[in-house]
Amino acid sequence: MSILVQFDLFGEVEQKLEKRAERRAEGAAQQPKPRPGPASRRRLRVFVGNDPHRLAGEVAENVIAAWFSHCGGNRMDIPLGTVAALSFLREPLISDWLLTLEPAQLLPLLREIWGVQWMARPDLIEVARPLHDWVEEDPDEYQLRAVQAVIHTAIYNGLFDLTAQDDPYERSEADVLSPLLTGLRHKADKKWRGEYHTPPCVSDVMARVLVDSNRREPGMSVREPAIGSGGMFRSVAQQLRELNLDPHDFSWFGNDIDPLATACAAVNAIVWDLGPKVAIWCGDSLADDGTAVDKALTERAAVIQHRNTVVEQALFEQKTRRLLHTLDQLLDGAAA
CATH class of the missing domain: 1.20.5 (Single alpha-helices involved in coiled-coils or other helix-helix interfaces)
Incomplete structure (x- = not known):
């Protein structure tokens, strides 16, 4: 039995560090509690304050401006791959250290981040290769300074507020890579590709319709033949968590014709903690002869x-x- 998803729907750092430290101290003083249900999760969103989707858009918009204002060039993979690498970090307090690094120190760091992730999830990091191939190249001084600007901008605008949380539910409240990918791409290119990512509010509604309390059980699968950066996966995973189900107990199959979008989806699958049963690949669903899933599983x-x-x-x-x-x-x- 399966769920068939067939649509590609569309302060300062110091102050933030102090607030995070206070929240962590309060949490450490409390006894462990059961996993929060839907009501307490919604209260958490209000407590955090910012709308996560709006915050993700602001991060993307400012990163794009920083990249181009520092003469980073027309390559999309470098700023995308930089933000993707940062999204793997789970310690918000590392931001203070990252801000002290010189441009020449960033390339070894990014290589290490991607290398660690390859050891943990080689299947998804291989799909994400379009986002990290460039770290094995020899970027020039201008590109490295633009990378530094991207890192500083992402940190100052709250990337770690979205991606560095311990709870995967909180990390899955927004997709940072989607607005970054579409914002970096030229309008004419997006029109030619027909690339229009589903608004999160729409995918959330679809997930609630597809995954209700009567139609979900562990072992089911989610199939998305036009995955984009994974927005529908995010919504379905959040709906499962709202129902106190674990995405790890489900299988996830998704592909897209665009290698950069597919790479973003692979990174997001790790960030959103979809679990070990994930297969993502680059391919044209309209040209699929019915063997695409088997081939993807074999390559995985x-x-x-x-x-x-x-x-x-x-x-x-x-x-x-x-x-x-x-x-x-x-x-x-x-x-x-």
Whole structure:
């Protein structure tokens, strides 16, 4: 049995750090509580104050302005990939440290972030390759300064208020990459591609219709053949959580013809914590002969197997080095 989703619907840093520290201190002083239900979640949204979708739009708008005002060029993958990498960070207090980094220090940091994520979710990070291939290149000084401006702007405008929360429900309240992707793309390009992302309010309504209290159970699947940056997945996941269900218990299948949009959806699947049963790929649904899902699952399994092989080889080499070091010590001791 499956749910069939067939539409691509459309202060200062110090003050923020102090408020976050106060909230964390209050939370630490309280006893662990059961997972909040729908009513308490809605109160949380009011407590946070800002409309998350409006905040996501403001982050995207200011990041775009920072990128172009610092002569970053016409490449979309660099600002998109930078914000995507930041969205993986779960410690809001790291923002203070990020603001101290020089442009030359940013590339190694971004490589490390993507590398850590590849170890955890190689299947999705491989799909997100269009967002991080550039970190293996040699960006010039202007591009690195533009990357620095993107990071500062994203932090100052509240990116971590959306993406650095511990609770995946809070991280899933908005899609930052969608307005950033559409805002970076030229209007003529969007028209030619027919790219018009679904407004969150519309996808939220659709999710409530598709996933009601009588039509949902663990083991069901969500299929989105025009996924965009994953907005429909976000709405369905939030609706499941409103019903006290775990997205990890469901399967998620989505594709899009645009590789950058698909890459954003793969990143969002991690940020929104959709779980281990996610398959996202780049492909034309209208040209699908019925084998696209099987091919995507086969490629996903191959990527995970490659990761496992790399890890096993690294562990073997580490053990070998330790053994040789121990042997050298024994020989040195015998010679003495």
